[in-house]
Amino acid sequence: MKSNIIKESLGEIIAEELRRSIWKREIGFGERLIENELSAKYDVSRNVIRDALKILENDGMVVIEPRKGTYVSDFSDEDWKEIIDLRLMVESYAFLKALPHLENPEFIELQSILDKMKYKDSVEDWMDLFDLDMKFHSYIVSLSGNSRIIKLYESIKVQIRTFLLYLDEYYTSPKAFYEEQEELMKALLTKEPKIVENKIHTHIKYVEGKFLG
């Protein structure tokens, strides 16, 4: 059997490095990124760096101003609202499309994620909790069956991840967050489109409301 491993490109690796740097706050919002510096830092050619920056541009993490320079996105409240709205649009759609594919095996998978969340109940577990939350949502989107929407969601996830990172200062109750998730699960179990749509709507707006009022 021929192996079908797609070695990811160097650019993609660097892009992931940069993403992590932003998430670790080693790189700040609005900061300018100099191709030469990154080239030296990661010991790859500027070409590779430029590839990486274009990848980041695609998922909205940086803004490239031709002939001027590249800057880490400086998200405004308006940006966050746009992102959350985009998420809401995609998830509402994807969840409804996923409903017919939700059977026992899928529910078991979802429940296992939910179970893990239950014990991440201290503030230190915050990020773990979010990662599990994203995994939960991501899994359902993947069941929607539309590869383009799944791909779009990957890009949204990067931005949501960034949003949550900066949200964590404002957020204090993992318990409440878990209960929210549990309610979403209950809604899914009914397999009633109307119920699911309403729940996903309030679920996402709930997080938005915490930060953006």
Place this chain on the structure above:
Amino acid sequence: MKSNIIKESLGEIIAEELRRSIWKREIGFGERLIENELSAKYDVSRNVIRDALKILENDGMVVIEPRKGTYVSDFSDEDWKEIIDLRLMVESYAFLKALPHLENPEFIELQSILDKMKYKDSVEDWMDLFDLDMKFHSYIVSLSGNSRIIKLYESIKVQIRTFLLYLDEYYTSPKAFYEEQEELMKALLTKEPKIVENKIHTHIKYVEGKFLG
């Protein structure tokens, strides 16, 4: 006053050239694109070509297989369905968001597009008709106010344009198409979310149905 013209990159120009080549059927679906050949043909470096190909990859017009090669997307019926679904998702959402911004000036703009469509009633005017249709939809999406969704729609438009191009063999009644559009306009004029949502749904599915059953 400092002029703020953003000269578009060479890569973007080449990408547009390639798009047109595909639309003019000079390049076929599934065809392999050799960087060196394109580099020679357009008299730019391979670097620029690679930029262009990445742009096309982003809006789904080509598939880049790392270390293997780049191929023009070979859309299957399943792909077309995905694209139409994606369009439906975005337009449904964007139209509802646009409703509050639809006032007299906007309706006048829309009506003027509609008027132009009315006289494109022969089969030869087919492509003009589609372009006007896209302009109509695009204008409403732009009123949604979400810059990310507007950008996403730009990419969907490229694919829709490709779809319609290959649909035109199957389509024979500009008249019916215009009447469809007129109904959508009527729905918008009510400014009733439910009515608009239903109409946009049937409107898009109508086109899909013509081709994909």
Place this chain on the structure above:
DNA sequence: AAACAGTCGATTGTCGACAATTAAACTTAA
């Protein structure tokens, strides 16, 4: 003949160098 390994040409990936552009520092003139 089928399965495998080795070779070779074509193609993509990566690099360093140079050109074009920008923004800042510096002059000069009113």
Place this chain on the structure above:
DNA sequence: TTAAGTTTAATTGTCGACAATCGACTGTTT
């Protein structure tokens, strides 16, 4: 002093060359 023009340094855009990889072809072994 300010405003406009000019030089300069830093940075991005483009290029051609070389390295790595892939797939087809060839020959060898069983």
